Amino acid sequence: MLIYKQINREEIPTPMIKKALELMKTDLKKFWKHLLIAFIVVAVLEVLFDEVCFTKILFNLPCPACGMTRALILFFTGHPVRAFFMNPLYGYVIVIILLFIWTRYIANKPFKSFFFHLIVFVILLTISFFIKLIFFPHLFVAI
Secondary structure, eight states, rough: OOOOOOOOOOGGGGHHHHHHHHHHHHHHHHHHHHHHHHOOOOOOOHHSSSOOOHHHHHHHHTTTTTHHHHHHHHHTTTTTHHHHHOOOOOHHHHHHHHHHHHIIIIIIOOOHHHHHHHHHHHHHHHHHHHHHHHHHHGGGGOO
């Protein structure tokens, strides 16, 4: 028979959590204008073009990152294989997000390798795009 102990709030390592939350609050205060502008741009594109992807708007073709949001949603709802077929680089995005959260908010250090990971991501995205284009051309039917 297991006996569970009720956890008091005092027992939770609050200094680390409080520090991380304060740092998040500071980041939001610093970047709220950028987030607002991004939200407005996405909303305007969605209203005007019924689409937020510039590649689809300009060329009527899916871009290399198409399906990334859907892949992440599929992964977090328990469908990793379907997520892989939606966009195989969703795992890299998850790793980068976790690395950022760990570095910035838990280790309390600046995330200096962002541009390196961005370059690697763009290269991998381009390679996966051409692999899909060569082996799965039926996925690129103009909508």
